[in-house]
Amino acid sequence: MMQQKRSLTYYLLAGFFGLFVLFLYGPMLAIFILSLQGEEGTLTFPMKGFSFYWLGQVFQEQRVGNFTDAFWRSLLLGLLVTLLSVIVTVMSALAFRQRFKGAGTLFYLTIASLIVPSVLISLGIGIVFQVLDLETNWFSSGLGAHLTWTVPFAFLIMLGIFNRFNPSYEEASRDLGANDTKTFWEIVFPLILPALIGIGLLGFTLSYDEFTRTSLVSGQKNTLPLEIFGMTTNVTSPALYALGTLTTLFSFAMILLAIAAYNYTSRRQSQ
Template sequence: MREPRSAGFWPLAIVFALFVLFMYGPMFVIFVLSFQGPEGGLTFPLRGFSLHWFRQLAEGLGTVDIGAAFRRSLAVGVVVMGLTVLLSVLAGLAFRKKLRGGNALFYVTVASLIMPSIIVSLGIGLQFRLLDGGIKWLLEAVGATETLENYGTALGLFTSALGAHLTWTLPFGLLIMFAVFNRFNPAYEEAARDLGATPWQTFRHVVFPLIAPSVIGVGMFGFTLSWDEIARTSQAIGDVNTLPLELQGLTSTVTTPAIYALGTVTTVVSFLVMAVAVGLAMALGRRSRQRGRVPS
C-alpha cells in the first residue's frame, strides 16, 4: 500500500504548478496566438486557425529583413558555440594543473556574469570605436587614402558582437568544464599512458569520450545563450541587427500576430537545439554502456 501524502504535499504541489504556469504560460499563449486566422488580433479569443501569419513572416515584415536577421543570428550562434566549446575544454584541461595567476584569471573570466549586460555592451562598443579611431589615424599617417575612404568600422557581427556574446557564454562553459574535470579520475589517463598512448591519443580515446556529454551541454548553452542575447549585442553589433534585436524593435511597430509567429519560430529553434543536444548525449551514453559490457 502507498503511504499517505504528507500534510504539506498539496500546498507545495500548488506552488510548483503556479511556478510552472508562470514560467511557461506566456510561451504557450504566444504559441497559440501565432496560429490565428487573417483577422486575428493580439489577444484572445482566437479568430480562426491557420498558418497565415507564418506565411506573412516568410514574405517579410515591411522594411525588416527577417530572413537576413535569422541567418545572422544562426551564423553567430554556431561560431559562438564552437568557440565556447573549444576554449572551455582547453581551459578545463589547463586548470587541472597549478597555474601562476590562475585564480586571478578565473575571477576575471567569470566577472562578466556579475556586470550589467548593457554596461559590458557599452564598454565593448567604446573599445571598438577607439579602435576605429586608431585605424583611421594609422591609415592617414601612411597615406592610404583610398583604404581610408572605404573604411567603415571594426564593429560587426564577427568582431565586436562575437566578443560580446563570448563574455556571456564562456563563463558558463568554463564553470561546467571545471566541475567536470574536478571529479574526473586521472587513473584512466595514467592507464592509457602505461599502455603507450600519446597525450593526443589519451585525450581522443579516453578523456573526450568521458566528457563528451558535458561538451555537448556546453555547446547547447553557447548556442542558446547567443541565440537569445539582446543587451550585450545592442551597443556592439554595428550596422546590422541579429534576430532578437529585430524582434525587440518590432514589438513597437508590428501590431499583428506576425510578431507571435516570429517568437514561435525562434522558440522552436531553441527547442530543436536542445533536442539535438539531449539526443547526442543519450546516444553517447548508450554507446559508452555498450562498450563497457563484457561478453560472457
C-alpha cells in the same frame, strides 16, 4: 490498504506549484494560440478564425526589415560561439588541472564578466572598437560580446568535469606508449564528449537569445532578438507571435537533438 489522507498543506503547496507553472508557461501558451489566427487576427483575444497564415508571414518581408535574415545571423553566431566556447574552455580547464602562477587571478578575471552588468560589457566593447577605429558588427564585436557571456559559464562547468576526471586513464594510455595528443583524442575526449554536448547546448542557447550584450555592438545588421525588439513598435500583427512559436519549436528541436546526441555518446561509453 487505506490510502493516507492528504493534509491541507499538501493541497495548498500543489495549488501554488500549479500557479507557478501557469505563470511560467501561460504567456507562451497565449502566444501559441494567437499565432494561429486568421488573416484578420489581432494582437489580443478573442481570436479571429484559425489558420497557419501568420506562420507563413514570418518568412515574408515585414514593414521594417525581415525575420529570416536576422534568424540566420543568430544561428550562425550561435554555432560559432558554441564552437569557440567549447574549444577555449576545454583548453583552459586542461591548463587549470596543473597549478601555475597567477591561476587564481586568471580564474577570477575569467568569471568577472558574469557579475558586471551586461550593458556595460556591450558599452565597453563598443568603446574599444571605436578607439581602435574598427567598425562594430554582429559577426566580430557581437561575437566578442557573446563570448564574454558563454565562456565563463562553460569554463566553470569544465572545471567541475575535470575535477571528477580519473587521471589513471591518461596514465595507463601513456604507459602504453601514447603521447599527450593521442591520449587526449582517444581517451579524454570520448569520456568528456557527453558533457561537451551539454556545454555546447548551453552556449548556443545563451548566444541565440542574447539581447543586452549585443545591443550596442551589432552594427547596422541585427540579430534575431534585436530585430524582434526593433519591430515591436512597427509590426503590429500576429506575425510576432508566429515568430515566437517557430523559434520555440526550433529551440525544442535543438534540445531534442542534443539529448539524442548525449544518449548516443553515453551508450557508446558504456559498451
